[in-house]
Amino acid sequence: MAATHQTPIELILRQRISPERLAPYIRETPTLHEAIRLYRWNIDLSGAVYEALHVFEVVLRNALDHQLCRWNASQPNPETSRLHSSDWLIDPSALLLRIAGRDIPDAKRRALKSTKRRPEGHREPLHEDILAAMSLGTWRFILPGRRDAGKQRLWDEALCKAFPHLRRTPRELERAVEGVYHLWNRIAHLEPVINSNVPAQLVNMRTVIGAIDPQLLSWFTSTERISTALTTRPSAAPRGQERGPSGP
Numbered sequence: 001m002a003a004t005h006q007t008p009i010e011l012i013l014r015q016r017i018s019p020e021r022l023a024p025y026i027r028e029t030p031t032l033h034e035a036i037r038l039y040r041w042n043i044d045l046s047g048a049v050y051e052a053l054h055v056f057e058v059v060l061r062n063a064l065d066h067q068l069c070r071w072n073a074s075q076p077n078p079e080t081s082r083l084h085s086s087d088w089l090i091d092p093s094a095l096l097l098r099i100a101g102r103d104i105p106d107a108k109r110r111a112l113k114s115t116k117r118r119p120e121g122h123r124e125p126l127h128e129d130i131l132a133a134m135s136l137g138t139w140r141f142i143l144p145g146r147r148d149a150g151k152q153r154l155w156d157e158a159l160c161k162a163f164p165h166l167r168r169t170p171r172e173l174e175r176a177v178e179g180v181y182h183l184w185n186r187i188a189h190l191e192p193v194i195n196s197n198v199p200a201q202l203v204n205m206r207t208v209i210g211a212i213d214p215q216l217l218s219w220f221t222s223t224e225r226i227s228t229a230l231t232t233r234p235s236a237a238p239r240g241q242e243r244g245p246s247g248p
Contacts, residue, residue, distance in 0.1 A: 006032050024192045037234045042194050044232070046187055048225035049198060053184050055220055056205045057136050060177070063162040063212045064139055065131055071158035072096060089130045095150050099142050107133040140181045145174030166211040173211065176204035194233075202226050 006014075010032050014022060017039070025035040025042070072088035075095070085091040089104055097104075110133040111125035125133075144155040155170055166173060183201045186193055202224070210217035 010036060024194065028194065034234065038194065041229075041232065041234055042192055045198065045226070045229045046190075046193055048229040049183065049193065049201075050187055052202070052205055052220070052224045052226055053136075053180070053187065055224075056180060056209065057139075057184075059209055059212060059216060060136075060139050061131060061134065064142070064159060067158045067162045068096070071154070087127050089127055095154060099148075099150060099154065100138055103134060103138045103141075104130070107131075107135075107138075136177075136181050136184050140174070140177045143170065143174040143177060145171040163208075163211040165214055168207065168211075173208065176207050179204045180208070198226060199230060 013036055014032060019026075022032075022035055022039060025038040026032070029035045029038055068088045069086040072084050072091070072093050073086040075084045075093035076082070077084050077091075077093070084093050088096050089107070092101070092104065107130045108125060111129040114133065115123055115125050115129055142151065142154065143159065144151045160166075160170070163173065168176075180201050183193065183196055183198065186196055205224075206217060206221065209220050
């Protein structure tokens, strides 16, 4: 970084944010002033990405959940000689128990903690409570694409119906969700996204949402702020050129 005059607030920010956290931004810019501007832009971009991820995850999980409920209700339960219920989170069939069985108990525990804090008093978690507590990683994992006959069967019999407008292969769909998942992971851990190829993950979000519902894709495209945020990335001054003071 060029040796330039650093204002008091810049020195405070470097200390309180920490040199380690600012390091990725300092590597991209010639001065601390520019690094802090880039840091602020990363916060703005992360906020826009988080908003889009909110829509993406809710739409994806609801589309998959609808098909999983229908499919689960068609599966025989060897223990009762009857069919399973439509509530695959409470009464999962053997295949779903194998594929998502590790995630369901964790989601139930998170849902139980949430329902205990409700002002109306404690109650057992319902399907919607557990569904909301499932992670994006679960939806990525149950899609086909790897060599798993059970996942392929679940796709062929149920999950393909969640994407009636899909124009790509199931493997490409799974890769799109996986790419968005990795971006979600960085956002969730407050990691820099300045070099995370956010435009490519925006394309992946659009691909998945469009495969579910083109009208919803139109709404998503008209409301997401990622595209605008990407155009406002600050331009670094030429190395050696000092800039004025910077706010937080």
